[in-house]
Amino acid sequence: MASRKHATAEEMARAQKEISVSEFFAKNRHLLGFDNPRKALLTTIKEAVDNSLDACEEAGILPEISVTIEQIEDDRFRVVVEDNGPGIVRAQIPNIFGKLLYGSKFHSRRQSRGQQGIGISAAGLYGQMTTGKGPRIESRTRRGKAHRYEIQMDFTKNKPLITLDQELDDWPRPHGTTFAVTLEASYQRGLRSVDDYIKQTAVANPHAEIRYQPPGSDEPRVYPRAVKEVPERPAEIKPHPYGVELGELMKMLRDTRCRWLSSFLQEEFCRVGPKVAREIIAAAGLGERSYPTRIAREEADRLYRAIQKTRISAPPTTCLSPIGEERIREGLMKECDADFYSVATRPPAVYRGNPFQIEVGIAWGKPGEERLEVDQRGRIRKTKRKRTTDTEDLLGAADEPVRVLRFANRVPLLFQQSSCAFTKAVIQTSWKNYGLSQARGALPTGSAVILVHMASVWVPFTSEAKEAIAPYPEIMKEVKLALQEAGRRLGAHIRKGKRVASEYQKRNYIEKYLPHVGVGLQEILGFDDEEREETVEALRESMEAARKI
Amino acid sequence: MAARKTNQKTSKKTAKKVAKKTGGTAARKVGRKRKAGARAAADPAALQAAALESIHQVAAQVHRDARAGRLPQIQMPQRNLANVRFDKKVGYFEMAGNLKTRTLDVNSVKTFAQTLRLMALAKEMVAGEDFATKREAYYVSKNWGDAKFNEQRESDTVLDDIEGMFSVKDVTREELRFVPEEHGGSVVGPLVVIDRDPETGEPIRSDCTGMGSGAFTIPSTVDHLGLETTADFVLAIETGGMFQRLNHHRWWRTANCILVEMGGVPTRATRRFVRRLADDLRLPVYAFVDCDPYGICNIYRTLKVGSGSAAHVNRKYCVPSATFLGVTPQDIVDFGLQDATHPLQPVDVKRAKDALKNDPFFQAWPKWRAALKQLLKMGVRAEQQAFAKWGLNFVIEEYLPRKLKEPKKFLP
Numbered sequence: 001m002a003s004r005k006h007a008t009a010e011e012m013a014r015a016q017k018e019i020s021v022s023e024f025f026a027k028n029r030h031l032l033g034f035d036n037p038r039k040a041l042l043t044t045i046k047e048a049v050d051n052s053l054d055a056c057e058e059a060g061i062l063p064e065i066s067v068t069i070e071q072i073e074d075d076r077f078r079v080v081v082e083d084n085g086p087g088i089v090r091a092q093i094p095n096i097f098g099k100l101l102y103g104s105k106f107h108s109r110r111q112s113r114g115q116q117g118i119g120i121s122a123a124g125l126y127g128q129m130t131t132g133k134g135p136r137i138e139s140r141t142r143r144g145k146a147h148r149y150e151i152q153m154d155f156t157k158n159k160p161l162i163t164l165d166q167e168l169d170d171w172p173r174p175h176g177t178t179f180a181v182t183l184e185a186s187y188q189r190g191l192r193s194v195d196d197y198i199k200q201t202a203v204a205n206p207h208a209e210i211r212y213q214p215p216g217s218d219e220p221r222v223y224p225r226a227v228k229e230v231p232e233r234p235a236e237i238k239p240h241p242y243g244v245e246l247g248e249l250m251k252m253l254r255d256t257r258c259r260w261l262s263s264f265l266q267e268e269f270c271r272v273g274p275k276v277a278r279e280i281i282a283a284a285g286l287g288e289r290s291y292p293t294r295i296a297r298e299e300a301d302r303l304y305r306a307i308q309k310t311r312i313s314a315p316p317t318t319c320l321s322p323i324g325e326e327r328i329r330e331g332l333m334k335e336c337d338a339d340f341y342s343v344a345t346r347p348p349a350v351y352r353g354n355p356f357q358i359e360v361g362i363a364w365g366k367p368g369e370e371r372l373e374v375d376q377r378g379r380i381r382k383t384k385r386k387r388t389t390d391t392e393d394l395l396g397a398a399d400e401p402v403r404v405l406r407f408a409n410r411v412p413l414l415f416q417q418s419s420c421a422f423t424k425a426v427i428q429t430s431w432k433n434y435g436l437s438q439a440r441g442a443l444p445t446g447s448a449v450i451l452v453h454m455a456s457v458w459v460p461f462t463s464e465a466k467e468a469i470a471p472y473p474e475i476m477k478e479v480k481l482a483l484q485e486a487g488r489r490l491g492a493h494i495r496k497g498k499r500v501a502s503e504y505q506k507r508n509y510i511e512k513y514l515p516h517v518g519v520g521l522q523e524i525l526g527f528d529d530e531e532r533e534e535t536v537e538a539l540r541e542s543m544e545a546a547r548k549i
Numbered sequence: 550m551a552a553r554k555t556n557q558k559t560s561k562k563t564a565k566k567v568a569k570k571t572g573g574t575a576a577r578k579v580g581r582k583r584k585a586g587a588r589a590a591a592d593p594a595a596l597q598a599a600a601l602e603s604i605h606q607v608a609a610q611v612h613r614d615a616r617a618g619r620l621p622q623i624q625m626p627q628r629n630l631a632n633v634r635f636d637k638k639v640g641y642f643e644m645a646g647n648l649k650t651r652t653l654d655v656n657s658v659k660t661f662a663q664t665l666r667l668m669a670l671a672k673e674m675v676a677g678e679d680f681a682t683k684r685e686a687y688y689v690s691k692n693w694g695d696a697k698f699n700e701q702r703e704s705d706t707v708l709d710d711i712e713g714m715f716s717v718k719d720v721t722r723e724e725l726r727f728v729p730e731e732h733g734g735s736v737v738g739p740l741v742v743i744d745r746d747p748e749t750g751e752p753i754r755s756d757c758t759g760m761g762s763g764a765f766t767i768p769s770t771v772d773h774l775g776l777e778t779t780a781d782f783v784l785a786i787e788t789g790g791m792f793q794r795l796n797h798h799r800w801w802r803t804a805n806c807i808l809v810e811m812g813g814v815p816t817r818a819t820r821r822f823v824r825r826l827a828d829d830l831r832l833p834v835y836a837f838v839d840c841d842p843y844g845i846c847n848i849y850r851t852l853k854v855g856s857g858s859a860a861h862v863n864r865k866y867c868v869p870s871a872t873f874l875g876v877t878p879q880d881i882v883d884f885g886l887q888d889a890t891h892p893l894q895p896v897d898v899k900r901a902k903d904a905l906k907n908d909p910f911f912q913a914w915p916k917w918r919a920a921l922k923q924l925l926k927m928g929v930r931a932e933q934q935a936f937a938k939w940g941l942n943f944v945i946e947e948y949l950p951r952k953l954k955e956p957k958k959f960l961p
Contacts, residue, residue, distance in 0.1 A: 516696035519663025
């Protein structure tokens with residue numbers, strides 16, 4: 001009887017207990033981008049760099065970031081990311097780096113790179129799990145001395161254990177943070193590599209100076225700064241009623257300090273004034289003076305439905321910080337040497353109550369190949385321009401698919417390209433109209449880079465690993481409109497190039513045969529060589545005058 | 550029925566006998582043996598000067614335009630049937646006068662250069678009393694570097710343009726010293742051709758009765774030839790086969806005529822030669838070709854009134870007095886050839902309908918329109934050789950004598 005015993009509820013209860021987030025992560029690390037050693041290296045660097053950039057911008061500092069990867073053993077690497085940011089107050093360091101889901105950005109309605117407060121502590125945790133060593137953090141604020149922490153995470157309790165706490169008298173920078181971690185990883189070049197990420201980050205953040213030293217190199221590669229202003233700090237906004245789901249609404253009702261439903265709506269949301277609040281409450285059949293924390297589930301549900309039915313103006317867009325057309329152009333020009341650039345920015349739009357803004361940049365035409373230039377006198381010359389960048393080239397060959405660079409809040413998205421709304425929008429745009437060839441249902445072909453950036457308070461990623469953007473119709477529409485705008489200018493340029501090429505060919509043709517007109521005339525009329533040359537020159541001028549481009 | 554009997558008995562001897570008899574009657578009917586002669590048709594020195602002057606004029610105009618900052622233009626007649634008019638009284642296709650203008654631009658610069666270089670070649674040849682065939686002119690261009698012709702078709706087109714351009718100034722291609730590659734047709738019969746030894750200038754007499762089983766070949770230029778004859782008429786024959794048959798049986802002797810083998814559409818030299826026989830020796834010319842749209846609309850029409858594409862030279866290069874002996878569509882009925890025919894091919898039908906609709910010659914002659922319509926209605930074509938159905942020499946013994954009794958009934 002006892003050999004195959006069924007569990008009783010009491011026995012089961014003994015096994016039922018809280019699961020710590022850290023423990024959950026330890027088992028499901030792929031959800032956060034640590035699926036394999038190669039991606040783990042990238043995600044670690046990405047989280048650290050994103051944090052550094054966010055911190056610098058928030059403090060109004062022009063970022064100077066240095067990334068070093070050192071290979072210690074075959075499969076073991078040490079990553080060091082240094083920034084000149086404002087530094088972190090000593091007491092917060094263990095929590096920020098040693099506790100999952102701890103951060104400043106999750107609750108804020110402000111555009112930033114990070115959102116959840118998972119990334120950097122997950123990177124530390126990953127290092128600890130694969131090498132036994134936790135991260136080391138050094139940080140210095142303007143007002144204090146530098147501190148060094150070494151942290152181990154207790155991942156059953158999701159709590160940091162401080163293994164080293166040192167005050168440093170001599171620290172090289174007046175302020176900033178250094179994050180160092182040893183982890184099991186593998187380093188490769190090419191698409192979706194760390195190199196690729198750094199390069200793309202430099203494109204979308206032309207205000208940052210990045211030094212990057214991959215394994216095996218003696219000197220860091222420098223991605224110089226092209227713009228000398230820190231992007232304007234986006235304003236923080238309250239949630240828009242349309243963007244809040246029922247569960248979140250119930251939580252807000254429970255947590256609010258407001259005592260009347262009417263003031264709750266006006267205080268906690270944007271774009272809700274007394275009139276709109278009245279309309280919502282009337283539609284929900286509730287009283288304006290209802291006590292928010294006492295509203296029951298059914299009533300909350302009615303309130304939620306009432307919100308959807310009421311006309312509420314779109315959220316303010318001051319919370320958005322687009323890169324800007326000029327900066328996108330600068331970023332592309334410095335990192336992606338091409339013959340032609342076309343940039344377009346859309347006005348802000350809204351999906352599910354979240355403001356967002358789409359920007360597009362196109363770099364086209366690989367330098368180093370022969371091309372034609374028209375001078376002021378209308379003559380066409382063949383020139384060959386040398387490549388100016390020596391780092392990895394983003395532009396492919398003319399017979400390859402174009403490269404799509406996807407960015408969300410200036411962070412490059414490297415994975416899951418095909419399921420991303422941006423890629424779909426590029427494919428759905430008809431590039432034949434703009435001078436590129438394109439097979440049905442495929443990316444266009446050509447030596448071109450297409451950059452798509454979405455700035456938003458809340459970017460709708462398809463997963464926690466933040467790899468692809470969900471294809472909301474509003475987002476798709478805006479991306480396509482931006483692509484069309486930039487595409488039209490590209491098309492005009494390509495067409496002009498074709499015109500010049502055909503004109504060049506025609507003039508060559510003239511050049512080839514015109515001398516024979518001179519020879520024929522000379523043989524018949526018997527004049528001298530000088531007269532022949534002058535006659536041919538006169539004809540050439542008449543013909544070119546008749547052929548203005 | 551009589552025809553059928555002859556057919557069954559055909560042999561060389563009887564054929565000769567009959568031929569002699571019929572030829573004899575034909576000669577008797579004309580009633581006399583006439584001796585006619587003609588001298589060379591043109592003065593070479595005058596032609597040379599005119600050609601040189603024309604070449605110079607065209608080049609000088611281009612040069613003036615160039616130095617004045619203008620884009621030079623060359624004008625030439627359009628060469629197609631649409632730019633042709635026909636008047637029975639004039640007797641040949643005349644150019645209607647539509648000119649095309651070639652302005653120097655990117656599309657024309659190559660042709661422009663080649664035109665001038667070929668004109669320079671012409672000048673050199675006229676001055677040096679040499680000549681070049683079209684093929685040779687093509688090869689001369691191979692020394693021009695970029696401006697060379699890639700195919701002879703290209704150089705032929707430019708030469709045709711040059712010819713048209715100078716025809717307006719009354720200078721022919723031959724006078725520019727470009728001669729056709731192909732020689733003219735063959736000639737036999739009571740005719741003496743007086744040519745000149747190009748080196749010694751000595752006259753050379755060719756008696757076209759003394760060619761054995763061969764024939765005198767018409768040279769590519771004929772205006773310098775002297776001609777003497779005692780013949781009564783000229784028979785221009787489409788095919789070499791028929792020509793051989795008539796020559797073999799010495800039909801030219803029995804019928805006292807000159808036989809000319811055209812070999813398809815007659816070359817310019819052949820047309821000019823026959824024209825001189827017709828004009829200078831005052832001989833009637835009869836055409837004997839296949840009864841099909843090609844024989845009628847291409848071979849005969851070109852012999853009589855010239856071609857649409859070379860309308861600028863038709864004045865000299867056609868035989869307006871020629872008439873059509875046969876084979877006519879009616880002959881198919883009259884001589885019982887219905888079962889010796891072939892159906893008209895779509896291309897034949899198209900050619901005939903095109904002639905009815907667009908060709909000014911056929912539009913001018915109701916008799917011809919009726920004949921073509923009859924042919925289209927019958928839907929068949931008959932070759933000259935079809936008479937062999939009634940015996941190999943039926944054509945000599947029966948067909949030609951019967952037709953020649955009434956030349957007035959020949960189609961115009």
